[in-house]
Amino acid sequence: MTPAAVRASRQPDDIPQDAILQGEIQGMNVHSQDIASRAVGQSARSVRFVDVAKRFGSVAAVADVNLTIAPGQFVTLLGPSGCGKSTTLSMIAGLELPSQGHIYIGDRDVTTVPPADRDIAMVFQSYALYPHLTIFENIAFPLRAKRRRTTETEVTRKVTDAARMLGLDKLLARFPREISGGQRQRVALGRAMVRTPTIYLLDEPLSNLDQQLRVQMRSELKDLHQRLGATMLYVTHDQGEAMTLSDIIAVMSAGRIEQVGAPRELYDRPANLFVARFLGEPGMNILNGDIGDGRLRGQGVAIALPPTVKAGPGGLCAGIRPEDLVLCPIPEAELTGVVRTVEFLGSRCLMRADIGDTLVTAFLPAEVTTQPGETVGLKASYPGRTRWFDVASGLAVGH
Numbered sequence: 001m002t003p004a005a006v007r008a009s010r011q012p013d014d015i016p017q018d019a020i021l022q023g024e025i026q027g028m029n030v031h032s033q034d035i036a037s038r039a040v041g042q043s044a045r046s047v048r049f050v051d052v053a054k055r056f057g058s059v060a061a062v063a064d065v066n067l068t069i070a071p072g073q074f075v076t077l078l079g080p081s082g083c084g085k086s087t088t089l090s091m092i093a094g095l096e097l098p099s100q101g102h103i104y105i106g107d108r109d110v111t112t113v114p115p116a117d118r119d120i121a122m123v124f125q126s127y128a129l130y131p132h133l134t135i136f137e138n139i140a141f142p143l144r145a146k147r148r149r150t151t152e153t154e155v156t157r158k159v160t161d162a163a164r165m166l167g168l169d170k171l172l173a174r175f176p177r178e179i180s181g182g183q184r185q186r187v188a189l190g191r192a193m194v195r196t197p198t199i200y201l202l203d204e205p206l207s208n209l210d211q212q213l214r215v216q217m218r219s220e221l222k223d224l225h226q227r228l229g230a231t232m233l234y235v236t237h238d239q240g241e242a243m244t245l246s247d248i249i250a251v252m253s254a255g256r257i258e259q260v261g262a263p264r265e266l267y268d269r270p271a272n273l274f275v276a277r278f279l280g281e282p283g284m285n286i287l288n289g290d291i292g293d294g295r296l297r298g299q300g301v302a303i304a305l306p307p308t309v310k311a312g313p314g315g316l317c318a319g320i321r322p323e324d325l326v327l328c329p330i331p332e333a334e335l336t337g338v339v340r341t342v343e344f345l346g347s348r349c350l351m352r353a354d355i356g357d358t359l360v361t362a363f364l365p366a367e368v369t370t371q372p373g374e375t376v377g378l379k380a381s382y383p384g385r386t387r388w389f390d391v392a393s394g395l396a397v398g399h
């Protein structure tokens with residue numbers, strides 16, 4: 001069984017493994033203020049990780065995570081496959097116990113609190129509706145748990161509120177087989193919403209959607225977050241999704257958090273080479289060389305060092321984003337090399353050029369006439385945009 005399947009098999013009844021909003025979303029009219037205003041009214045909670053680690057035998061899935069998520073924030077854990085995102089989320093849900101450290105929801109240490117007592121709802125990429133129950137009963141399911149003791153009037157009110165908010169109010173009498181995939185996923189979200197949790201945990205909920213719907217769904221989800229006012233933790237390896245949805249992104253790699261910050265801050269000022277390369281499509285170009293004469297000099301590389309940047313014993317490398325490079329006459333160039341490919345993208349072109357043994361990417365105007373095989377000069381459009389990193393530690397220097 002895969003780790004995800006193991007986790008899914010451990011779902012308690014009232015944390016159904018849900019997924020949201022796949023397929024058609026046009027019907028999702030967020031016009032009910034009832035659930036929204038009540039959710040905002042009941043204060044959203046903070047989440048805090050203190051020195052949290054999780055080991056599976058010899059595998060260190062998560063190591064030394066310290067992270068504070070403010071109430072009502074939309075925070076995304078972003079990183080490549082296997083970096084520990086889902087394990088981190090599962091520890092907040094209580095589906096995995098940390099091997100070390102503490103997790104707080106608000107002021108409460110929930111490290112060993114059972115999932116059902118944490119006031120959270122988890123929404124997964126794959127959803128599981130009960131085929132023999134109507135849409136109404138599927139949404140009502142968590143409210144039927146004996147321990148909740150919700151009255152019938154209350155159940156009806158909560159289900160119809162959620163259904164109205166998600167544009168499902170005309171479908172409540174149907175069975176899951178009688179609605180579309182997208183509507184089913186909205187049902188799954190409704191099932192999370194009726195619990196009026198203070199924290200939503202969303203594990204790659206859009207990954208089954210086609211590109212167009214994904215993009216559309218991002219703004220729907222953002223809108224929903226604003227209306228609900230709940231704290232939302234989102235897991236994805238899709239940086240576009242993370243950038244557009246999040247107040248804060250925590251970039252993870254090999255079980256560790258590399259950097260935490262607002263999307264723009266991470267993009268503009270990556271703390272280290274991993275974040276610089278990981279964020280951006282394509283990522284930041286990294287140029288190597290030796291420091292001499294106030295410049296970074298390498299094969300095809302001559303970049304002036306700003307006064308704020310001092311080289312340590314480990315040496316320096318420069319980082320320039322593809323959109324910050326412009327063509328220039330070779331005598332003025334910071335980078336000189338031979339064009340390998342030019343891809344026309346409609347609004348602009350993506351050029352790849354060999355600068356020494358580094359393949360550099362640059363976004364150029366759509367009308368550019370540069371051809372493969374041509375020798376070109378490139379420079380940063382604005383020198384202040386060039387980032388500097390210590391080669392030995394990988395850490396950013398000078399900002």
Ligand SMILES: Nc1ncnc2c1ncn2[C@@H]1O[C@H](COP(=O)(O)OP(=O)(O)OP(=O)(O)O)[C@@H](O)[C@H]1O
Binds near residue numbers: 004085
């Ligand atoms: N139950 C488990 N038993 C053993 N190893 C596990 C278990 N769950 C996760 N792992 C391992 O821990 C590491 C982190 O896994 P995790 O699922 O948290 O990563 P992820 O970043 O969510 O990956 P993906 O994006 O592929 O879902 C991986 O090396 C994974 O193989």
